[in-house]
Amino acid sequence: MISLEKKKPFNLNKEVPGLNQIKVGLSWDPTTAGLSPDADASVFMLDESGKIPSEGYFVFYNNLTSADGAVAHSGDNRTGEGDGDDEELTINLAKVSPNVVQIMLVISIHNMEEGFHFGNVLNSSVRVYNMVNGNTLCQYKLAESYSGCDSLIIGRFFRQGSDWEFEALGLAFEGGLGATVELYS
Numbered sequence: 001m002i003s004l005e006k007k008k009p010f011n012l013n014k015e016v017p018g019l020n021q022i023k024v025g026l027s028w029d030p031t032t033a034g035l036s037p038d039a040d041a042s043v044f045m046l047d048e049s050g051k052i053p054s055e056g057y058f059v060f061y062n063n064l065t066s067a068d069g070a071v072a073h074s075g076d077n078r079t080g081e082g083d084g085d086d087e088e089l090t091i092n093l094a095k096v097s098p099n100v101v102q103i104m105l106v107i108s109i110h111n112m113e114e115g116f117h118f119g120n121v122l123n124s125s126v127r128v129y130n131m132v133n134g135n136t137l138c139q140y141k142l143a144e145s146y147s148g149c150d151s152l153i154i155g156r157f158f159r160q161g162s163d164w165e166f167e168a169l170g171l172a173f174e175g176g177l178g179a180t181v182e183l184y185s
Contacts, residue, residue, distance in 0.1 A: 002138040006168050010138045012093075012128070013163040020094040021131035026107055026154070027086045029122040037109050037116035039124075041087035042177060043071050044104040044184050045096070052184050053099060059089070060177070070095035071103070090131065091157070093164050103157040104184070108177035112150040118172060119147030126154045128166055140168035149173060151180040 002010060012019050026041045045057035045066055052058050056067025064073040074088040091103065105126060109116045118124065124142040129135065140155055149172035157166050173180050 003141070006140075006170050009158075009160075009165040009167040011160065011163055011165045012137060012157075015137055016130055019130060019164075020092055022091050022093065022137075023129040023131050024089040024091065024105060025086075025127040025129065026088070026105070026125070027127075028107070028124045037121050038111045039086070039107050039109050039121065040177065041073065041089060042106040042108065042181075043073070043089060044102075044106060044181070045071065045100045046102040046104060046184060047099050048101050050102075050184065052181070053097075057097075057100065058181065068095055068097040068100070070097070070100075093157075101159050104153055105155045105157075106151065106153050106177070106180060108151040108180065110177075112176060116150070117147060118142075118149050118152055119145045124152070124154070126168070138166060140170075142170060144170060146172035150176050153180070 028037065028039050040061055042060035044052050047053045054067065059066050059071045059073050065071065070092050072090045107124065125139060127139045128137045130137055142154065146152060151173040153169050153171040155166060155168045157164055
């Protein structure tokens with residue numbers, strides 16, 4: 001497994017030639033006070049203009065499968081408690097619409113009004129797995145504190161010729177999921 005650094009792309013197809021079936025695990029832990037943020041994973045599938053081409057390419061807790069059938073969301077985990085991944089996405093890279101050139105992974109905090117933000121959420125990370133054998137290909141652990149921010153683009157998949165690469169980003173925003181979606185709509 002490779003631990004990723006921010007803004008350093010990782011070529012999935014060079015690591016595993018012919019890789020198509022991947023799983024993405026997003027995780028976080030309750031705050032030090034034992035309070036649980038309701039963090040939600042979402043996916044923005046972007047075209048060449050950097051925009052979500054239609055609502056069907058915005059995958060989240062109310063739309064669990066992308067319009068092309070390539071991305072599926074596991075559903076909403078409201079607490080982040082327990083070991084392992086809190087929310088999972090499966091992606092079939094071979095089924096991704098040819099119009100989609102990037103797949104952005106977003107974590108947003110649903111209960112910001114209760115005082116939660118990424119400055120007090122612990123151990124946020126993203127892992128990319130090979131679905132064929134379950135091996136972890138790469139992982140990015142959020143090391144920075146994003147006090148006051150409630151939406152985070154943690155990473156992205158993007159096409160590089162015929163290959164897919166993953167890049168850890170850690171781009172934080174305020175205004176929740178709605179404000180972040182507006183940037184790409």
